Amino acid sequence: MIEVANLCFKYEKGSKHSLNGIDLKVREGEVILVLGPSGSGKSTLALTFNGLIPHSFPGEMSGMVHVCGMESFKTPVYELTQKVGIVFQDPEAQFVSMNVEDEIVFGLENLCYPPEEMEERLVEALSKVDMLDYRYRDVYSLSGGEKQKILLAALMAIRPSILIFDEPTANLDPMGTLEFFETVKSLKETDKHTIILIEHKLDDLIHIIDRVVVIGKEGTKLVEGTPLEVFDEHASMLIQEGIWMPQTALLANKFKENGIEHNDIPLNIQEACEYLKNFKPHPDSLKDESPETVTTDNSNLAIEIRDLSFSYDKNKIIENLSLKVAKGDFLAIVGANGAGKTTLAKHMVNIIHPPGGKVFIEGKDVLNIPTKELSHKIGYVFQNPEHQFIKNTVEEQLTFGLELTGCSPEEIESWLDSTLERFRIKPYAKMSPYMLSHGQKRLLSVATMLTLGQDILILDEPTFGQDLKSSRELLALLDSLNQEGKTIIMITHDMTLVAKHAKNVVVMNAGKAIFSGSAHELFKNEEILEDARLTPPPLLKLSSCLSKYDENWKGLSTPEEFVNALKSANTLNSQEGSP
C-alpha cells in the first residue's frame, strides 16, 4: 500500500532534518504503530503519505513515497487524500462546519459527488463509527471523544484505504480515549483497513498491532519489528530514549533487572496475568504505604474549602464541596472532563471569586488576601504554558517577579543561576520562551511559578501533550519539590501518574467530591472509579485480574510494587522453589 524509500525532509533550508533516510513498507490490512519522542518527525511522516508534504508545505524533500501505486510527488493532493485519511490531535481545530451532517459531507462536496451518493455515504460513515443518531447534532454539543469519531466518519465518507491516526486521543479524557479506541478496534475487525497509529498509552490497543516502527530524535528509523521483538529486545533502548512501552512490558523489564525470571514479555494484561498467576506475592508488600493522617489541626492546612458551590448558566459546576489540603501534601484531583476540577482549582486562587467564608489559604479567607500576596503564596501553572509567557527571553521570564519585589541584583543573579540549572534550561536562557520544546516550556512555566517562593503549587494537567521523557522529568521535579515541603496540587487524567506520585486523591464527579483519600484506597474501590468515568492504570487491572488467584495481589499499581511483592515473596518461599 505504502512504500517509502530513503525519505528525507526538512521544513527549512539549513535546519535539521525532520525525517532522515526513512525506509518503510506497509502492506494492505496491516496495523502499524509509530513511536518516537515528541519532535521526532512522526507527524511529518504521516503528512508525506497524504501528499500535504511536499504539496502544501514548503520544505526540502528527497527520496520516494509511493501510495497505492502513485508517486506522491507527481500526484495532486486530492487524489492522495482519497486514499489516505488522517485524524489529527486537536478535535476542536479540525472542524470546518457547525453541525455533524455538514462536516461529514464536506469532503464529498469538495470532490463533487452528487447529493444522492453523499446521502448514502453519509449514513454508511456514521453507522461505521456508531454515531448515526448524531447526524443532526451541533458540533458544540459533542464531547471530545464524539468529535474525534465524527471527524473519523468524515474521512470514512471518502472511503480511504489507509487511515492514519496522529495522536487522536491526546486531548481526550480517559473515557473518551477508551471510546475512541473501541471504534478503532471495530474498524480493524470489520473492514480490514490499513491503519497507521501514532500514539502513546496504547495498553488497550496493543493486541491489534502488527508492527512497531520507532523513530528517533534525529528523524531516523531506530527499530522496526513485531511488538514482541521491539518491546523485548529493545526495551532498554526505548526506556532510555523515553519512548512509550506497554506497562506490562515495562513490568517484565523491571523483573529482569531484579533477577525475576520470565519467558516472553507479556504485552497485555491477559498475557501478564497468565504468567504471574503461578507466583506467590508477599502478603504485606503494600505495608510501607503509610496512610496519610488527615490533619484537623487548622494551623497545618494549606488550603481548606468549606461547603463550596458554584453554578454557571444554571448548571451546577461545583456542589457542596469540602476539602482539606494539609501542608506538604501531594494531592491529585481527578475526574472526567467537565467534572469541575479546573473550576475548583480556580476558586483556590480567586480567579473565580468564591463567596466569603468558603475558601481559606493557610487559614485566611482567600477574599481577604490581596492579589499580590496571594501570588506569593500560590503558584498556578496553566494547562498551556504559553499562556503565562509574558517576557521576551527565558531569563526575563524568570526574573521579572523578583525584580518587582525589589531583590538585589546579586540575589537575583544567583537565584536565576541555580534555577536554570535545576530546571535544565540553562543553554536557552537568552532565547524566547516560545522557541523551547514542549517539555522545556512546561518546565519553564513551573519555574516561573516558583520564583516568589510560593509554597503551594497548583498544576492543571501538567503532562498534557508531553512525551514520556518530559513527563518523567517533570514529575521527578515535582516529587523533589514536594520533599522540600511544598504542597503540590495536580489536576490530571493520568491514573498511572496518580498511582506513582500522589499521596492523596480527590475524585470529582459532576461537581461533587465523591472520594477523598489515598491512591491505594481509591484503587481498591472499583465502584468509585466507574462512577467517575476513570480508567484504572493498566497494572491495577492486572492486579485485580490476579487477585482471583491470590488476595495479596490486590491494589498493586506500579512496577515497583509488583517487584517488591515478588522479591520479598521469593526470599521467603525460596525453599518451596519458584514455579
Next chain:
Amino acid sequence: MKFFYYDNDSFLNKLNPLSKIIAPIPIFILLCMINDVWTPLAFIVMTSFIIVVLGKVPFTKFLKISAPILIFSISILVLFLFATRSELTAGSPVLFSIGPFNVYQISLYAGSAIALRIYALLILALPFSFTTEPSNFIRSIIQNLKLPYKFSYGVMVAFRFLPMMETEFNVVRSAHKVMGIADEGGVRSYFEKTKRYSVPLLVNAIRIGERTALSMDGRAFGAFKERTFFQKIQFKRIDWIYMFSFWAVSAIILITLYSAGLMGEIGFYFGSFGQ
C-alpha cells in the same frame, strides 16, 4: 451569531436566507425617509408579527434580544428632548422645564419619530438573524450569488474561531492575574497589556488555523474549481411568496397611512433645513 439563531421548523427557517435579506431592503430605504411616528410603528408591529408568528420565536426571547435596541432608541429620544435644533423648537409650546432646559412639544415629536425609525430599522434585520443558521447563509451566498467557495469557507471558519478566541482570551487574562500582574490603567500599561495578551493569542490562533487548514486540505478542499452541495439552497416557491407578500402588506400599510395623512413629510431630515 450563534446566540441569535433560534432553531425550529418555522416557516422562516425554511426560507432561503437571501430572501429574508432581500424582502426588507425597499422598506429599509423607505423608512429612512419617513419622518412620522405612525409608519415606523406600523412596521414594528409587522416585523414583530413576522418574528413571533412566522418565525415561531418565543416572545420573551424576542424581547430579550431587542431590549438593547429599545434602550438605544429611548436614549435617542431623551437626547432629542434636550437638544433639538433651535430652528425647529422656535415657536413650539414648552411642555415642561428642568432647570435651565426647556422641553418643547416638537422635540418630543421629533425624538419619538427618530427613535421609532431607528428601532424599526434595526428590528427589520431580526427575522433574518433569528431564523438563519450561519452556515446556511454562507451556503446560500455561494450557491445563489456565485461567490468563490474558497473565500466564503474562509469566512465561515473564521466565525467558528471567534468563540474559541474569546475563551482563549479569558484564559490568558486569568493566567496573568494569578501571576500577580494587575491590569492597571494608563496609556503605557495599555500598550504593555496589549502586547502581553496578543502574543500568546496570536501564536495560538496561527497554530489552530494551520491545523484547520491541514484538516481541510486532507479532505480535498480546493480540489476543483466548483464543488457540489449536499443541501441545495435555491429560490423556491415559498421564497417568492414570502417576498411578494412582504411587499404587498408593506404597500397596503403605506397607502393606508398616506391616504389617512399620517405619513408626514418625506425626506432624510426631520423638518427641512432653513425652514
